[in-house]
Amino acid sequence: MRTKDTETTLRDTGIQPSAQRVAVGDYVLHTDEHPSADLVWKRVRERFPWISRATVYNTLNLFVEKGLLQRLHLAEDSVIFDPKTDTHHHFIDEESGAIHDVPWDRVQVCNVETLREFEVHDYQVVMRGTLKSGRRRSH
Amino acid sequence: MRTKDTETTLRDTGIQPSAQRVAVGDYVLHTDEHPSADLVWKRVRERFPWISRATVYNTLNLFVEKGLLQRLHLAEDSVIFDPKTDTHHHFIDEESGAIHDVPWDRVQVCNVETLREFEVHDYQVVMRGTLKSGRRRSH
DNA sequence: ACGCAACTTTAGACATAGTCTAAAACTGCG
DNA sequence: CGCAGTTTTAGACTATGTCTAAAGTTGCGT
Numbered sequence: 283m284r285t286k287d288t289e290t291t292l293r294d295t296g297i298q299p300s301a302q303r304v305a306v307g308d309y310v311l312h313t314d315e316h317p318s319a320d321l322v323w324k325r326v327r328e329r330f331p332w333i334s335r336a337t338v339y340n341t342l343n344l345f346v347e348k349g350l351l352q353r354l355h356l357a358e359d360s361v362i363f364d365p366k367t368d369t370h371h372h373f374i375d376e377e378s379g380a381i382h383d384v385p386w387d388r389v390q391v392c393n394v395e396t397l398r399e400f401e402v403h404d405y406q407v408v409m410r411g412t413l414k415s416g417r418r419r420s421h
Numbered sequence: 422m423r424t425k426d427t428e429t430t431l432r433d434t435g436i437q438p439s440a441q442r443v444a445v446g447d448y449v450l451h452t453d454e455h456p457s458a459d460l461v462w463k464r465v466r467e468r469f470p471w472i473s474r475a476t477v478y479n480t481l482n483l484f485v486e487k488g489l490l491q492r493l494h495l496a497e498d499s500v501i502f503d504p505k506t507d508t509h510h511h512f513i514d515e516e517s518g519a520i521h522d523v524p525w526d527r528v529q530v531c532n533v534e535t536l537r538e539f540e541v542h543d544y545q546v547v548m549r550g551t552l553k554s555g556r557r558r559s560h
Numbered sequence: 561a562c563g564c565a566a567c568t569t570t571a572g573a574c575a576t577a578g579t580c581t582a583a584a585a586c587t588g589c590g
Numbered sequence: 591c592g593c594a595g596t597t598t599t600a601g602a603c604t605a606t607g608t609c610t611a612a613a614g615t616t617g618c619g620t
Contacts, residue, residue, distance in 0.1 A: 298587085298596075298597085300586085300587090300596090300597065300598085302597080302598070303597090318577090319577075319578075320576090320577075320578095332599095333598090333599095334598065334599050334600070335578090335599090335600090336578095336579085336580085336598075336599065336600080336601095337597080337598055337599070339577095339578065339579075340579095340597085340598085343579095355494045355495055355497070356494055361577085361578090373536075373539050373541070376542065382539070384536065384539075388532065388535070388536060389530055389531060389532045389533055389536075390530070390531045390532060391528055391529070391530050391531075391546055392528060392529045392530075392531065393527065393528045393529060394528055394546075394548065396527070396528075397512075397523065397527060397528075397548075398553070399552065399553055400512050400521070400523075400548065400550055400551075400552065400553065401550045401551050401552070401553050402512070402548045402549070402550040403515065403549055403550040403551070404548075404549055404550070405546055405547060405548040405549065406546070406547055407530055407533075407544055407545070407546050407547075408544060408545055408546075408547055409533065409536075409539065409541045409543070409544040410541070410542055410543055410544065411539055411540045411541040411542040411543070412539075412540050412542070413538065413539060413540070414537070414538055414539065414540050437567075437568085437616085437617095439567095439568065439569085439615080439616090441568080441569070442568090457606090458606075458607075459605085459606075459607095471570095472569090472570095473569065473570045473571070474570090474571090474607090475569075475570065475571080475572090475607095475608085475609090476568080476569055476570070478606095478607065478608075479568085479569085479608095482608095500606085500607090
């Protein structure tokens with residue numbers, strides 16, 4: 283049961299579960315659609331119509347603070363959220379604006395540790411481009 | 422003369438120069454402080470106090486469209502602009518939010534070309550962390 | 561130099577994303 | 591039950607950015 287998982291995750295992270303927080307977590311901790319805050323609000327309202335905007339924002343901020351989510355600043359229009367499971371890179375489709383995950387070991391970054399003046403805590407490669415059309419099958 | 426340069430740059434890029442556009446260009450095409458749109462407005466008003474907010478936004482958008490600037494979505498609070506000279510990476514100081522340029526050849530990214538499903542037009546490494554304090558000189 | 565068309569600038573209205581506030585509603589627990 | 595602390599809520603507020611319609615410039619043919 284996804285709801286059970288979420289409730290446990292919240293408790294393990296030191297977040298007191300509430301119906302609203304579990305509803306937000308059920309969606310945002312298991313999605314790969316890289317939602318903005320308002321998309322999270324919309325999705326959660328589908329199953330929990332009376333939840334308020336402020337609660338969704340508060341909850342997302344709490345999840346980020348507790349390390350359950352990453353806040354990403356990649357998109358043209360707004361900040362988006364990404365469940366912080368394993369680290370990965372991002373590819374942004376310049377035509378649609380859609381964001382795709384790129385598995386961590388598909389590209390390698392070298393010499394980050396040689397930067398003398400910076401202590402790097404984390405990093406990612408951000409790529410932009412288009413989806414290859416040559417890979418469509420049939421005709 | 423910087424003003425002359427900017428005017429020539431605009432003309433060469435197919436942008437009709439105007440006093441306002443040159444004033445914006447004089448600042449934003451030669452800065453490394455990674456300004457937000459409103460910081461550009463503030464800076465330009467120091468020398469050109471009657472320029473309007475809409476003009477600054479219009480001009481920045483025009484410069485991005487024509488390839489003179491990059492729009493970056495790295496910062497916590499807003500979109501920032503970066504003169505598109507040579508490509509480089511970015512390091513974000515988690516304490517101050519300041520953005521530092523990292524020269525292109527200080528780190529290397531491998532296997533970008535092996536991504537079958539994406540046609541990558543450009544990419545950069547985005548790093549987060551803190552400034553190493555051991556390297557401060559004097560105080 | 562004149563005058564028109566096209567372009568640029570402007571102030572302010574509008575839109576959107578996000579935060580804050582103060583009151584109401586819940587929760588855990590003695 | 592009842593209190594203290596936490597959470598939720600609506601709506602006001604702020605900041606960032608776009609749009610609009612009018613006014614101002616510019617380029618250019620005559």
